[in-house]
Amino acid sequence: MKPSLFKVLSWWKVLTIILLLYTAFAGFLLPVPRLPILNETIRNLYFHVPMWFAMIFILFISVVYSILYLANGKMKNDNMAVETANTGIVFGIMGLLTGMVWAKFTWGTFWTGDPKLNAAAVGMLVYLAYAILRGSFSDDQQRARISAIYNIFAFPVLVVLLFVLPRMAQDSLHPGMGGNPAFNQYDLNSTMRLVFYPAVLAFMLLSYWIATVRTRLRNLEYKMSGIQ
Amino acid sequence: MKKIVINLSLLFMLTFSLLAQENVTPQNKAEEVEMADKFRADGKIYVVVSVVAILFAGLLVYLISLDRKVRKMEDELEGGAHK
Numbered sequence: 130m131k132p133s134l135f136k137v138l139s140w141w142k143v144l145t146i147i148l149l150l151y152t153a154f155a156g157f158l159l160p161v162p163r164l165p166i167l168n169e170t171i172r173n174l175y176f177h178v179p180m181w182f183a184m185i186f187i188l189f190i191s192v193v194y195s196i197l198y199l200a201n202g203k204m205k206n207d208n209m210a211v212e213t214a215n216t217g218i219v220f221g222i223m224g225l226l227t228g229m230v231w232a233k234f235t236w237g238t239f240w241t242g243d244p245k246l247n248a249a250a251v252g253m254l255v256y257l258a259y260a261i262l263r264g265s266f267s268d269d270q271q272r273a274r275i276s277a278i279y280n281i282f283a284f285p286v287l288v289v290l291l292f293v294l295p296r297m298a299q300d301s302l303h304p305g306m307g308g309n310p311a312f313n314q315y316d317l318n319s320t321m322r323l324v325f326y327p328a329v330l331a332f333m334l335l336s337y338w339i340a341t342v343r344t345r346l347r348n349l350e351y352k353m354s355g356i357q
Numbered sequence: 358m359k360k361i362v363i364n365l366s367l368l369f370m371l372t373f374s375l376l377a378q379e380n381v382t383p384q385n386k387a388e389e390v391e392m393a394d395k396f397r398a399d400g401k402i403y404v405v406v407s408v409v410a411i412l413f414a415g416l417l418v419y420l421i422s423l424d425r426k427v428r429k430m431e432d433e434l435e436g437g438a439h440k
Contacts, residue, residue, distance in 0.1 A: 138421065146417050153410045157402060163390035338420060345427045349434055 145338055148331035152176075155324045162321070166235055173231045175324050179332035180224035181249075181291070187336040188217040188256070192284045195277035205348050207273035210280060212343040214259055216336050221253045236302055244298035248290040255283050255290075 138146075156175040164171060191213035198206035228246070229239045240246060262279055266272035295301060393402065 138424075142421075142424075149413050149417065150410060153413045154406055157406045157409070163392055165390050168391055169393045335420075338424075342420065342424050342427055345431060349427070349430050352434060 141334055142338060145331060145334040148327045149335065152324060152328040152331050156328065159320050159324055170231060170235055171321075173227065174321065175328045177224065177227040177231055178325070179329045180220050180227060182329045183332040183336040184217045184220040184224060185288075185291070186333045187213050187220065187340055188284055188287065190337065190340070191217060192281055195280040198273055198277045199281075202270075204269070204273065204351055205344075207277065208347040208351065209340070209344045210277060211263065212347060213340045214256060214280060215343065216340040218253065218256050218260065219339075220332070220336055221249075221256065225249060225253065232302075241302065243303055244301050245291075245295040245303035248295050252287045252290040255286055259283055 152175060156172055161169070161171050191210050194206045194210040194213060197203075198210060228249075232241070232246075233239050259276060259279055263272055263276045266275065295303070
């Protein structure tokens with residue numbers, strides 16, 4: 130507990146670093162259950178799934194800041210809402226790409242018309258539309274207000290797309306869907322939880338870190354444009 | 358304090374029961390499933406681990422430097438604005 134370390138980096142950033150490096154090591158070296166077809170790719174659980182957890186987490190933060198913006202009209206809240214949404218989009222795209230690679234080697238194809246996959250893709254489109262919507266205003270206040278309202282409605286749509294509709298589908302290859310078990314099947318080995326939960330926390334914190342740095346940059350830009 | 362001790366001991370008991378469960382699972386069938394055993398026996402998995410660790414560390418260093426750069430700008434701009 131050196132206070133000087135926390136002066137350079139706040140405690141949660143130090144925690145992010147520790148957890149990420151832990152994930153890199155433990156994710157490969159700790160034992161995993163032996164399952165056919167999946168084989169060692171089961172370790173993707175530590176890297177693919179946390180992308181989606183981080184995305185949902187950071188997009189939820191985005192909604193919070195959109196509500197704050199509507200409540201007090203401060204531009205820095207809108208800046209945070211945009212950058213958290215942008216970070217969420219990045220993590221979502223990472224989730225899609227990693228899932229596609231995993232699918233290629235376990236299901237035999239990069240993409241299937243699976244309810245979970247299609248819903249995730251549509252969910253990403255909802256947020257890409259948010260980014261496009263923002264670009265279509267010239268007035269700062271108008272852009273901030275309308276996109277905040279859009280953002281607040283986009284989040285529940287995403288939640289329904291990712292967690293409700295795929296579960297209602299009759300059959301799906303994706304774990305956790307259509308009567309297909311998720312974790313519990315793999316989790317005969319409880320050591321997987323020892324990596325999975327820290328990994329989820331690590332990527333959530335990382336997404337927040339990236340979003341805050343980008344927000345601070347945007348705040349500076351906004352301030353500088355006011356000075357000139 | 359008493360509560361903490363009770364909670365901790367419960368947590369330990371839970372851990373042990375989970376570990377015990379793990380030992381009960383039949384190993385013979387699971388051994389047939391192919392895993393990266395040879396790869397691991399060769400010790401080369403550590404190459405991959407270190408590559409990924411370097412990758413994560415590199416990205417983190419980049420993020421930290423970005424963070425500090427932004428802070429420096431903040432200090433300059435906000436320090437100037439307040440004066």
